[in-house]
Amino acid sequence: MAEGTTTQWGLRTENAHGLTGTKTIATWTRKAARNTSFTVTGSGWGHGVGMSQYGARAMAAGGKSSEQIIDHYYGPAEVRASSLRAGNNVRVHVLSADSIRLEPSNTLRIHTAQGVKQTTEPVRLTVDPNNSRRVLATLGNGNKHAMETANVEWGGTRYWLSGPSGTLTIPQGDGGSRPLTLAHGRVVATVVSGKVNLITELRLNDEYLYGIAEMPSSWPAEALQAQALASRSYALRQTASVKSECDCHVWDEIRSQKFTGWAKESETTGSTRWGDRWVKAVDATLTKNSSGTPTQAQSIWYGNLVADATYYSSSGGSTRDAADVWGNSVAYLTSKRDPYSVSSAAGNPNASWVSTVSQTTMARAFNLKDVVSVRFTTGKDQAIARITGTSSQGDTSTLTGTQFRSRTGVKSAWVSSVVSA
Structure with missing residues (x-):
């Protein structure tokens, strides 16, 4: 008392x-x-609609395939190979700020009105004080270049294959407080709502998914593949239109999906490179041509539409119906028994x-x-x-x-x- x-x-x-x-x-x-x-x-932990990630882990540990996992959580939706936007980019919001610093590991190039400028030093992006619609790029040597859209690239990417290979780091790009390092794509800066708005353009089906940090890479391969299918399906639905508030298709935070870029792909503990397991799981759901461009990718479909493949950490023994959580009935987002999520095989700290x-x-x-x-x-x-x-x-x-x-x-x-x- x-x-x-x-x-x-x-x-x-x-x-x-x-x-x-x-x-x-x-x-x-x-x-x-x-x-x-x-x-x-x-x-359990999360909204409860769709796939339980810990449940997927337990199902995979019990010998279930990624398709069986998807069928359990999203049925009657199904896994299907499709060429829909197979080689297309997704625009991922990284950061909105008054000032953004770009740090190259090697060399950057910026497309300006005066031509392409290269630098090995950090670049500062701010709003042009003389024109609030333009981005002002200040190079390490002090030279300034103003433009409405600043395209920044680094070597070894699809945008600059012949350039010296490297990465780009945005010190506050991960959640606004931690560094985000990119190995693929390019970054594009514009002015949105009075701030510099930075997005990264990546190929959706592989480059973007390589950086999705929604499931530990140490988990069973079939669980990782199920996560790749759900994440791809989510992103495919989002690329139908660009959000004006961020000039993007998706955010790099959990309001969309958590994206950590190169940190996920290169994740290493001791001599174990966990990131390779995640990349392998993504690639297992893809078909590429001889040049390495995706031509088909597996995703989750219901009828003629890509499914809204929502997911979360874990359930309390049954998944939830979308109608009960969000008020809209969805044929494949209905309540299903989920003993896997609270089983010992799940290793769920929130059982x-x-x-x-x-x-x-x-x-x-x-x-x-x-x-x-x-x-x-x-x-x-x-x-x-x-x-x-x-x-x-x-x-x-x-x-x-x-x-x-x-x-x-x-x-x-x-x-x-x-x-x-």
């Missing part, structure tokens, strides 16, 4: 197992709710978790003065369907499981108990 508390109610649980598979759990806390917190117990939610956060989540009791129902996917908080004044507020997860910061909507701490 917390210090200063004189009254506390115990946990009361009511179970009603009907045809819907719904159960109701009521958790009652002290009447005087101030200066208390709640212990939330649950399982069970405990999180502390403060009284302040809980009250804010429900938009109540305070919270003295919490009651929730779970659906057939074992996640919260509806959760109701009651204040000390008797006011109530009800949230969906997705809203509760978002507002309290717990890892998932697969919650088994909420108790006063």
